Amino acid sequence: MKEKILEVKNLEVSFKTYAGISHAVRGIDFNLHKGETLAIVGESGCGKTVSSKAIMRLLPESNTIIGENYCSTGKIF
16 A cells, blocks of 8 residues: 555635635545655636645635645655
C-alpha cells in the first residue's frame, strides 16, 4: 500500500464579502499517494484555484473561512 501524502475530506471554502458570506467550494474529497499525479480539472469558475490555494494555505486569513473537516497528512514537497 502506497504512503498517503495528502488527504482532503469535505473541503469547504467561503469568503466574507460586504454582501455576506460567499460559498466558493463545498464538499471536495480526494487522496493523493506517494508517486501519484493529481490533476484538478473543471469549468471556469468551478473552484480549482480556490481549492488548490486553500490546501497550500495561500488564501488571505482576514476574509476566508475554511471548513473544519479539511485534513492534510504528510509532506507535499
